[in-house]
Amino acid sequence: MPECLTPECDREVTHRGLCKGCYSSAIYYIGIKNTSWDELVKRGLAMPVIRRGQHGGLFRKALDAKRRAPDE
Numbered sequence: 765m766p767e768c769l770t771p772e773c774d775r776e777v778t779h780r781g782l783c784k785g786c787y788s789s790a791i792y793y794i795g796i797k798n799t800s801w802d803e804l805v806k807r808g809l810a811m812p813v814i815r816r817g818q819h820g821g822l823f824r825k826a827l828d829a830k831r832r833a834p835d836e
């Protein structure tokens with residue numbers, strides 16, 4: 765399993781590259797406007813979110829390509 769992105773924290777990643785504890789801390793600091801996900805991602809302390817839209821877009825592209833391909 766991948767490890768938490770927080771230096772010296774070797775717990776298992778649960779969300780956005782962070783372990784449960786570090787993720788809760790991140791949520792807390794974001795909640796009090798001390799930081800933001802953008803900043804954490806930029807500083808390598810969190811993973812960017814894979815947006816469902818982007819992923820859906822890829823699937824859609826693949827589906828369209830398959831449909832354009834002539835049937836065998």
Ligand SMILES: [Zn+2]
Binds near residue numbers: 770782784785786
């Ligand atoms: Zn951690």
